Amino acid sequence: MNILGISAFYHDSACCLLQDGVLINAIQEERLTRIKNDSSLPKKAYRWCLEQAHLSPSDIDCIAYYEDPVKKFARQLWSKNQNIRLDNLADFDPKNVEYSIREQLGYEGKIVFVDHHMSHAASSYFFSGFEDAGILTVDGVGEWATTTYGRAEGKKIDLFEEVHFPNSLGLLYSTITAYLGFEVNEGEYKVMGLAPYGTPHYASQVRKLVTMEDKGQYSLNMEYFDFMKGKRMYSEKLVDLIGVPVRERNASLDTCHMDIAKSLQVVLEEILIEKVTYLYNEVESENLCLAGGVALNCVANGKVLKNTPFKNMFVQPASNDSGGALGAACQAHVQITGERPAQSRIHQIYTGPSFSNDQISVVLGDFTKEALNYTTNEENLLDEVATRLKDGKVIGWFQGKMEFGPRALGNRSILADPRNPDMRDIINSMVKKREGFRPFAPAVIKEKCSEYFELDHESPFMLETCQVKPGMDMPAITHVDGSARVQTVSLESNPRFYKLLSKFETYSGVPILLNTSFNVKGEPIVCSVEDALLCFINTEIDCLVLGGYIFDRNEETVRRIKKILGEKFSTVQQRNVNSDVYTFA
Structure with a gap:
């Protein structure tokens, strides 16, 4: 049974292949088109998934799409009647999705449409390894739902309660993201990273944005928001309430901005803890599954596990819309076969392209002769890289299959010594070219994690934070509040990185x-x-490790690589920069 899962036409489009209920491969379209958060139909990802499995479109039993276009169109019609800002409504004709899949992908077989939040729920539960679980999904908006509460057992998922648009924790967070001068659907990570620098002086104001209601319900106080009808996320009443001018894009960050970010984070955590506790009381399980874009807030995830009765938690590593492709495929498998997908708990998500040393040498040509070549001696390769890391070098580490989801987990990573007090500033300014306040994560051998961090369970996907233990001097990966977003690495999941x-x-x-x-x-x-x-x-990375080849940075190396790449080396630019406007799709 070959089922392809697809997410598309909003952001983070992706494709995956589920074969007899087992995840075979998955990739986001952005990685192939090089367009950040590419929202287009994932044509390249679709072709790649088929080619890697040696399949043709006729071999596919079903394509599972991650939301219901008809239900979504109903919301869009309602939105139009409410004079809510939309792009051309004709573009949202629910027939367009099926037409695009058939015409652009050349597919003539069965198509199953899975509700957006069911796709999120299935993406977490069916990969959690739990036999039963409570499920919480939280994002901006799906068809109508923005938050869902569910219970799962065996192959069955029951989403028994929903919060509907425009009431949305995702939109709340995005509104403050825009208020603070960051890009909607992109800058939420920055707000989370900024929060530990502040104090929650504005928490009382932020609490006024949300009215808590019975059971799993809540509502946004819409007088403070303008995303329904205006050209921005927030209204003037929010500016008056906060009492701080809106920060312009790329303006300096002041203490008040840090305090607003902290206040938002604190209020989000309060709401999630209250609603997850409600969920626990409604389900007969000690296991919690999280998905949806808000589930990528690793700080909140850690607080939820610590402050609610659930004993075990699984967060889908691609909790944003890209992971919806996985969930749609899993749910379609259940519908078609009547069986639960044959997937135990996942401990790694290396599902993308890989390149052998022979393939790397084809790209590099004769230049491989000048590289340090350790293709036949892994011990020497690791010695050379570890020595450079100890000496303060920044390493570009390119190995094995690419990760799926927003986190680099040791195969497409930049690596450095966590003990170097200057390393965070070096990488932020000279390599990543991003804001200096943003933290970096530690990767640690799983068996030794508890010696350095207040964490008593594995965390292979960097999806929760914990405190660094006292006396551990690792300033490059320790955030201002003493926390770290840990990745535990096992020998089984990633042997070379381990x-x-x-x-x-x-x-x-x-x-x-x-x-x-x-x-x-x-x-x-x-x-x-x-x-x-x-x-x-195009950065100042000191050393590049491609498979078994090591390239130390010098003028001749850079010159030779530019020659290999031709004109490509001059085309790097920031693409697809989002505005502070939330476009409803």
Whole structure:
């Protein structure tokens, strides 16, 4: 049984292949088109999924689409009647989705439409390994739902309560994101990273934006929002309420902005804890599954697990819309076969393209002869890389299959020594080219995690934060509030990365590395060899490790790589920068 899952036409479009209920591959369209948060029909991702599995469109039993176009169109018609700002309504004709799939993908078979929040719910539950669970999904908006509460057992998911648009925690967070001068659907991470620098002086004002109601319900106080009819997310009444001028894009960040971010984070956590506690009382399970864009708020996730009765938690590693493709495929599998997808708890999400040393050498040509080549001796490769890390070098690390979802997890990563007090500023300014306040995450050997962090369970996807234990001097990965967004690495999930961490411990005494995504601001994470080369020469990364090849940065190396890439090296620019307007789709 071959089922393709697709998410598209809003943001984070993606495609995945589920074969006999097992995830075979998955990739976001942005990684192939190089357009950040690409929302188009994932044609390249679709072709890649088929090619990797040696399938043709006729071999596909079903395409599962991650939302219901008819229900979504009903909301859009309602929105039009409310004079809500929309793009051309004709573009949202529900027939367009099926037409696009058939015409642009050349597919003639069965298409199943799965409700948006059911796709989120299934994407978490069916990969959690739990036999039963309570499920919470929270995002901006699906068809009508913005928050859903569910119970699951075996193969069945029951979403028993919904909060409907325009009441939305995702839109609340995006509104303050815009207020603080960051891009909607992109800058929410920045607000989360800014929050620990502040104090919740504005929490009482932020609480006025939301009215808490019985059961799982809440409502936004719409007088403070303008995303329904205006050209921005917030109204003038919100500006008056907060009492701080709206921050202009790229303006300086003052204490008041940090305090607003902290206040928003505190209020979000309060709401989630209250509603998750309600969910626990409604379901007979100690297991919690989270999905939806708000579930990527790793700070809130940690608070939820610590402050609610649930004992176990699983957060879908691609909780945004890209992960909806996985959930739609899983739910379609249940509908068609009557069986639960044959997927135990996932401990890794390396589902994208990989490049052998032979394939890398084809791209590099004769230049491979000048690289340090350790293709036949992994021990020497790891020695060389660990030594450079110990000496303060920043490493571009390109290995194995690319990760699915927003986090780099050790295959498309930038690595550095977490003990270096200057390393965070170095990488933010010279490599990532992003705001200096943003933190970096540690990757740690799973078995030694509890020696360094207040974390007693694995966290393979960087989806919750915890405190760094006292006395652990790792300033490059310790946030201003003493927290860290930990990735635990096991030998089973990523052998080469695990061995590099072990080797670095041999040289430094610390089984931890700073791990951030291999990209620059405004660009997707690198996918191909060419992407990695391009990022290397347009940053100040000290050393690039492509499979078994090591390239140290010098003028001759950069010159040779530019020659290999031709004109590509001059085309790096920030693309698809979002505005502070939330476009409803």
